[in-house]
Amino acid sequence: MTIHELHKVFLESHSVSTDTRNITANCLFFALRGDNFNGNEYAKEAIKKGARYAVVDDPTYHSDGETILVTDTLKTLQELANFHRKYSSAKVIALTGSNGKTTTKELINAVLSVKYKTVATKGNLNNHIGVPLTLLNIKPDTQLAILEMGANHKLEIKFLCSLVEPDFGYITNFGKAHIEGFGSEEGVITGKSELYQFLLSNHKTVFFNGDDPIQREKLKDYPNKLGYSQDDPNLFKIKSLGAHPFVALESHGIKIQSSLIGNYNFTNCCVAILIGDYFKIPMVDIKIAVERYQPKNNRSQIIHKNDNQIILDAYNANPTSMKAALENFAAMEGENKTIFIGDMFELGDTAAKEHQYIADLAAASKFDTVYLIGENFFNTQSPLLKFKTFGDLSKHLKNRAPKGSNVLIKGSRGMALERILDLI
Incomplete structure (x- = not known):
């Protein structure tokens, strides 16, 4: 089937899905592969849930009238998207x-x-x-x-x-x-x-x-x-x-x-x-x-909880955004400033240097309390409170949760620091 022909099928479908948990009636399901899964295995499930067709790239899972067999489902998805963009x-x-x-x-x-x-x-x-x-x-x-x-x-x-x-x-x-x-x-x-x-x-x-x-x-x-x-x-x-x-x-x-x-x-x-x-x-x-416009999804959200005003900025972090967040929080009015900052990922050989820089910046900013969370921050040379794991932080906060404080929570997505909300 050519991309032009597949596009006609797409136009007759209601949507595209790559996840059988999100199948809608008359959609087009693309069976993508990942490191730990093979979407072809879910083609029949997609059809049972109402998909118009399942696009597969393994002949083993091909079924006339239900699936469309292609050489590479990801490449086909990308080519179809580009064709539609031009259309x-x-x-x-x-x-x-x-x-x-x-x-x-x-x-x-x-x-x-x-x-x-x-x-x-x-x-x-x-x-x-x-x-x-x-x-x-x-x-x-x-x-x-x-x-x-x-x-x-x-x-x-x-x-x-x-x-x-x-x-x-x-x-x-x-x-x-x-x-x-x-x-x-x-x-x-x-x-x-x-x-x-x-x-x-x-x-x-x-x-x-x-x-x-x-x-x-x-x-x-x-x-x-x-x-x-x-x-x-x-x-x-x-x-x-x-x-x-x-x-x-x-x-x-x-x-x-x-x-x-x-x-x-x-x-x-x-x-x-x-x-x-x-x-x-x-x-x-x-x-x-x-x-x-109201920010959401852990991006610079303001949350009030237990007499604390919390800035939840835990969607992602890198040295540039972390520095900006700390400087902004330091400049804000308010007392009892507490910060929770978590490891920054994908820094390669610069990780140790960048985490040390942020730890030093946090210490120099003279916040009332600073919590450093994660293995990279734990290995810094810093007088601040350091916790190698989130579990260690959780134990520490059990009877020490901030009250009446201005709080900043910032870290990479993999740290999932929004969990701190359950602790304070």
């Missing part, structure tokens, strides 16, 4: 960067959906599987699609761009994330900049942070670019009004008060405003959209 008339905005991708994507979608029919990446499904699934969510009436693209090694963004073929692009920032895969900070910049390379070679438009020296340098000779800045009068002007603790800003005489904590969220708001203006959404409507 659709929707314009596509692609986002990548070291920090803030998901929040930025959500903000852009909140603004654009005021006027347009949009589709956006769900959660952080931003890899070689999630990106195709998002493309396949584009409907006949979709006008704008906002796709988040993640990467932990070079050439990954280049590959995702070949699937997405974006009309517009934005890089949030270049930070110390996924150093293990990229090899160095320069490797991160090179890898993320693959989005710029695609857009340049295809004469597409870049949105950028005009106050970021790396972005300015990378784009100095780029013709199709639109930037925002606090200082450059030639760019879209947006002024920070601080974060006490929520980000406030002003643009074109209109003040916007967000529900996002920390100065590090200022640029995330800026690009949403810039893109909204580019797509001719009135500033008053942009203001309403940004102010209505």
Whole structure:
């Protein structure tokens, strides 16, 4: 079956699924393989649950009238997604960067959906599987699609761009994330900049942070670019009004008060405003959209519990975002400041140095109490409270949970530090 023929089947189906736990009637099930599973084994289950067809790549599981046999299900999913992207008339905005991708994507979608029919990446499904699934969510009436693209090694963004073929692009920032895969900070910049390379070679438009020296340098000779800045009068002007603790800003005489904590969220708001203006959404409507947006999924959430005000920022962490979170928390008003910070992953040979730097920064910031959690932080030379495992922390907090405190919880996803909420 050709991709063109498979696309006709897809258009007659209601959706695409790669998980039998999420089968819906008349969907198209793709039997993907993983390190510890073989999706082909679940083809019959998918059909029983109501799938229109199961796409398999193992002849053993092929059944005429129920399955579609292909050479490689993942490659077929990706090719189908690219075919559908070309078939659709929707314009596509692609986002990548070291920090803030998901929040930025959500903000852009909140603004654009005021006027347009949009589709956006769900959660952080931003890899070689999630990106195709998002493309396949584009409907006949979709006008704008906002796709988040993640990467932990070079050439990954280049590959995702070949699937997405974006009309517009934005890089949030270049930070110390996924150093293990990229090899160095320069490797991160090179890898993320693959989005710029695609857009340049295809004469597409870049949105950028005009106050970021790396972005300015990378784009100095780029013709199709639109930037925002606090200082450059030639760019879209947006002024920070601080974060006490929520980000406030002003643009074109209109003040916007967000529900996002920390100065590090200022640029995330800026690009949403810039893109909204580019797509001719009135500033008053942009203001309403940004102010209505509420963070979720462990990203800079404010939670009140047992007389504590808790900033839960436990979705992910790297040295850049950890430093920003600590500095922002230190600058915030309030007493009895307690922080729980967990290990940062995928740092390779730099792990020991980066964890020591963050431990030293936390100690120098003079918080009332600091808890370092995880093997990497446990091995630092630090006078702070250190716990090798979450279980050790749990035992310690049994009769010592903070009360009446301002609390920050920050760590990599694998640390699952949102569990601390059950302890305090």
